Amino acid sequence: MITAIAPTRDNYLTHxxxxxxxxxxxxxxxxxxLYLGAISFFFFLGGVFATIIRLELLTPPGDLVSAQTxxxxxxxxxxxxxxxxxxxxxxxTLGNFLVPMMIGCKDLAFPKLNLLxxxxxxxxxxxxxxxxxVGGVDTGWTFYTPFSTSYANTYxxxxxTGIFITGFSSILTGLNxxxxxxxxxxxxxxxxxxxxxxxxxxxxxxxxxxxxxVIAVTLLLVAVERGFHIGIFDPNLGGDPVLFxxxxxxxxxxxxxIMVLPGMGVISEVISVYSRKKVFGYKFVAFSSVxxxxxxxxxxxxxxxxxxxxxxxxxxxxxxxxxVAVPSxxxxxxWTATLYKGxxxxxxxxxxxxxxxxxFTIGGLTGTFLATLGFDVHVTDTxxxxxxxxxxxxxxxxxxxxxxxxxxxxxxxxxxYPEGWAKLSAxxxxxxxxxxxxPQFIMGYLGMPRRYHAYPPEFQIYxxxxxxxxxxxxxxxxxxxxxxxxxMRYGKFAPDNPWGATGLEWQTTSPPPPENFEITPxxxxxxxxxxxxxxxxxx
Amino acid sequence: MNSGFRLFPEQASTTxxxxxxxxxxxxxxxxxxxxxxxxxxxxxxxxxxxxxEHERVVxxxxxxxxxxxxxxxxxxxxxxxxxxGANVFFExxxxxxxxxxxxxxxxxxxxxxxxxxxxxxxxxxxxxxxRPVRLTMTSEDxxxxxxxxxFRVKFDVLPGRYxxxxxxxxxxxxYHLFCxxxxxxxxxxxxxxxxxxEPAEYERWLAGGPAGESLASxxxxxxxxxxxxxxxxxxxxxxxxxLVGIFGQPVQLTxxxxxxxxxxxxxxxxxxxxxxxxxxxxxxxxxxQGLVTEEDLLQLIEYIKSLAKPQQQAAxxxxxxxxxxxx
Numbered sequence: 001m002i003t004a005i006a007p008t009r010d011n012y013l014t015h016x017x018x019x020x021x022x023x024x025x026x027x028x029x030x031x032x033x034l035y036l037g038a039i040s041f042f043f044f045l046g047g048v049f050a051t052i053i054r055l056e057l058l059t060p061p062g063d064l065v066s067a068q069t070x071x072x073x074x075x076x077x078x079x080x081x082x083x084x085x086x087x088x089x090x091x092x093t094l095g096n097f098l099v100p101m102m103i104g105c106k107d108l109a110f111p112k113l114n115l116l117x118x119x120x121x122x123x124x125x126x127x128x129x130x131x132x133x134v135g136g137v138d139t140g141w142t143f144y145t146p147f148s149t150s151y152a153n154t155y156x157x158x159x160x161t162g163i164f165i166t167g168f169s170s171i172l173t174g175l176n177x178x179x180x181x182x183x184x185x186x187x188x189x190x191x192x193x194x195x196x197x198x199x200x201x202x203x204x205x206x207x208x209x210x211x212x213x214v215i216a217v218t219l220l221l222v223a224v225e226r227g228f229h230i231g232i233f234d235p236n237l238g239g240d241p242v243l244f245x246x247x248x249x250x251x252x253x254x255x256x257x258i259m260v261l262p263g264m265g266v267i268s269e270v271i272s273v274y275s276r277k278k279v280f281g282y283k284f285v286a287f288s289s290v291x292x293x294x295x296x297x298x299x300x301x302x303x304x305x306x307x308x309x310x311x312x313x314x315x316x317x318x319x320x321x322x323x324v325a326v327p328s329x330x331x332x333x334x335w336t337a338t339l340y341k342g343x344x345x346x347x348x349x350x351x352x353x354x355x356x357x358x359x360f361t362i363g364g365l366t367g368t369f370l371a372t373l374g375f376d377v378h379v380t381d382t383x384x385x386x387x388x389x390x391x392x393x394x395x396x397x398x399x400x401x402x403x404x405x406x407x408x409x410x411x412x413x414x415x416x417y418p419e420g421w422a423k424l425s426a427x428x429x430x431x432x433x434x435x436x437x438x439p440q441f442i443m444g445y446l447g448m449p450r451r452y453h454a455y456p457p458e459f460q461i462y463x464x465x466x467x468x469x470x471x472x473x474x475x476x477x478x479x480x481x482x483x484x485x486x487x488m489r490y491g492k493f494a495p496d497n498p499w500g501a502t503g504l505e506w507q508t509t510s511p512p513p514p515e516n517f518e519i520t521p522x523x524x525x526x527x528x529x530x531x532x533x534x535x536x537x538x539x
Numbered sequence: 540m541n542s543g544f545r546l547f548p549e550q551a552s553t554t555x556x557x558x559x560x561x562x563x564x565x566x567x568x569x570x571x572x573x574x575x576x577x578x579x580x581x582x583x584x585x586x587x588x589x590x591x592e593h594e595r596v597v598x599x600x601x602x603x604x605x606x607x608x609x610x611x612x613x614x615x616x617x618x619x620x621x622x623x624g625a626n627v628f629f630e631x632x633x634x635x636x637x638x639x640x641x642x643x644x645x646x647x648x649x650x651x652x653x654x655x656x657x658x659x660x661x662x663x664x665x666x667x668x669x670r671p672v673r674l675t676m677t678s679e680d681x682x683x684x685x686x687x688x689x690f691r692v693k694f695d696v697l698p699g700r701y702x703x704x705x706x707x708x709x710x711x712x713x714y715h716l717f718c719x720x721x722x723x724x725x726x727x728x729x730x731x732x733x734x735x736x737e738p739a740e741y742e743r744w745l746a747g748g749p750a751g752e753s754l755a756s757x758x759x760x761x762x763x764x765x766x767x768x769x770x771x772x773x774x775x776x777x778x779x780x781x782l783v784g785i786f787g788q789p790v791q792l793t794x795x796x797x798x799x800x801x802x803x804x805x806x807x808x809x810x811x812x813x814x815x816x817x818x819x820x821x822x823x824x825x826x827x828q829g830l831v832t833e834e835d836l837l838q839l840i841e842y843i844k845s846l847a848k849p850q851q852q853a854a855x856x857x858x859x860x861x862x863x864x865x866x
Binding site: 062067068138140142144146147150151152234235241242275276277278280281284305306307308314315318322325329330332333334336337339340341342343344345346354358361362365368369371372373374375377378380381382442445446449450451452453454455461530 | 548596623688715
């Protein structure tokens with residue numbers, strides 16, 4: 001039974017109808033939904049590849065798919081999940097939707113550029129899809145040379161061009177956010193009154209703008225060497241194969257923080273609202289995002305300890321990698337301290353936040369293992385690394401993304417999701433995730449190399465556990481997909497501020513009107529000042 | 540082999556022992572912090588659960604002391620990881636002087652190993668127990684990575700250059716050899732075995748193979764066949780540098796720079812002679828790119844090394860000459 005009254009006010013979803021009203025929209029909220037649709041599709045494909053990979057690894061011999069197919073599957077899994085899902089995930093959907101709303105303005109600084117970013121992203125995605133359909137690519141998402149430039153017989157240039165194009169979407173979105181956050185904050189909303197989500201989006205945007213051109217140039221160089229045999233990376237042509245790794249990781253390590261910083265922003269919001277407390281050490285959490293953005297550019301060499309890079313370079317990169325762990329630790333401790341003497345409720349987003357902190361802690365700690373020089377030599381390019389980055393990206397970012405989607409779902413759609421199912425799926429995701437990836441730490445230390453189509457039988461037990469976990473995890477992802485779609489039509493109507501949050505996005509209607517706010521808000525209080533809610537009621 | 544749920548791999552080299560100590564420290568630190576965070580979250584979540592809809596919360600204000608503690612303590616614990624890990628890493632990157640030399644050539648998708656005595660193996664390597672082994676490695680095509688989990692040793696194998704790794708086996712047995720850097724279709728088939736044998740057994744194995752010639756004498760043959768000897772062994776000054784005694788010595792170049800005549804330099808001088816021309820000589824040597832294989836190059840290097848020996852033994856005291864030996 002629907003008991004709440006359907007909103008009668010004009011909102012961004014009902015303002016205009018028809019396919020054109022979506023494809024030519026300049027409304028950041030609608031563009032966020034366009035992204036949501038696209039990346040959900042790419043995530044689904046990436047998940048299908050992962051499923052086949054896990055099924056293949058159930059038994060030691062390579063018996064389900066051929067070696068070449070397996071190599072294409074893990075390459076496409078990485079390319080889809082990283083470039084077409086993780087990097088745009090939180091910034092392009094939640095970020096697009098929330099940045100203008102949280103700072104109290106009508107739209108991003110450049111609405112047309114925002115729409116263009118989506119089209120660029122789709123063009124790049126389409127090209128990667130086309131490359132996949134005509135034969136795929138088998139270089140891994142890392143495109144290491146000279147394999148990718150001189151030896152692979154797959155669609156390297158096509159795929160790289162697709163990724164090259166999506167990069168511009170990332171750069172333009174970052175630029176748009178930076179300008180918006182600088183120039184369009186509501187009156188009274190000073191930097192230290194900003195929600196921490198905005199700080200993390202800002203730090204992310206800086207990395208996107210500074211880092212992405214490097215991967216673009218690198219992929220271009222790969223295409224030039226492959227297409228025109230101009231020696232850059234292949235020693236047979238006079239190039240240097242290790243140069244590629246330096247260039248690639250100069251972007252791709254900061255890219256890890258493009259993926260995880262937005263998740264940290266979501267967690268700061270969620271932890272605060274469901275504890276009804278200010279985030280402990282606001283400034284430390286805010287500046288740790290900036291510190292991460294800066295340090296992330298100085299640690300790329302920790303991917304290359306066994307690459308023949310100078311041992312002294314390795315020494316410096318190891319030290320700097322420990323430094324970048326400090327701001328992450330600061331965040332974890334401050335989130336935990338926020339809970340102290342709070343008023344904690346266990347709504348679904350909070351369960352995801354608990355999951356995030358736990359899994360990110362494990363991911364972060366094993367990250368310090370990998371920064372430890374001698375240890376890294378043994379486990380680099382093994383399943384230990386696979387487990388570590390899945391703890392950060394799936395255990396971290398994916399949990400935050402799901403938590404954030406639940407948290408802002410009432411605002412985005414004007415409907416509530418079913419709480420019982422949501423809690424169940426959060427639990428299933430957490431259990432499934434750990435069962436999938438924890439055994440991979442063990443098999444990695446035992447020596448199981450990554451990207452192996454077939455493997456020695458003594459590793460089977462861990463692969464069986466991992467595949468079992470992946471099946472559970474898949475169920476955990478399918479349940480929300482079903483009830484989110486269901487709730488868009490059948491969910492209870494959402495009140496304007498169902499969680500009792502203080503952010504500006506909750507002070508407008510659910511779903512918001514096309515221009516976000518009827519009157520531009522004036523901010524006279526700090527973020528997460530829950531006493532303001534009482535005053536508002538009285539006022 | 541299918542059964543057996545183990546948490547630590549076989550510990551079959553000195554490095555493995557040293558690294559596992561680091562691992563135990565890492566695990567203790569990780570266990571401490573994850574338990575701390577999990578316990579605190581669980582405790583707070585239960586203790587401070589919302590009991591009434593409009594509960595009032597007392598704000599706890601951020602404490603500078605706390606912030607400093609949880610910045611400095613993890614940092615110091617991490618500095619222990621840094622120093623200890625770096626220590627093991629330096630051990631890994633410095634082969635002892637008395638290590639026996641083995642050459643490794645990687646190609647899609649097999650490992651070729653060569654002993655100085657001339658034995659060649661494919662996807663296998665036999666070594667004696669208790670003697671450090673130094674691997675000098677190169678690739679014929681893409682990047683590979685020579686990985687022996689039981690010894691905790693891994694190093695990338697690159698085309699166009701030589702990399703080294705070493706290990707000191709402390710337990711006889713048969714251990715996995717993997718390629719750890721993705722190298723194409725049959726990457727997961729680029730695997731093999733390392734056999735660590737009792738020294739006497741190893742000697743028998745060395746002697747038991749087909750009576751091949753040593754790497755150095757193979758190199759000498761190539762040196763004659765390819766015409767290198769006409770010029771590079773000549774005492775007549777002018778045309779090209781005499782290679783006797785050159786290996787391991789500094790070489791003055793036409794550019795004024797000085798380089799050490801090591802494996803990489805010799806390799807480059809054969810394939811791309813104009814890259815580094817020795818001072819006082821013309822750039823007249825033709826390139827041997829495409830005319831010699833990676834394995835030929837290794838034989839030539841061993842031969843040039845052997846040319847160095849008589850002179851070295853003659854000049855410095857005998858004790859030093861012994862240490863310089865590479866086998």
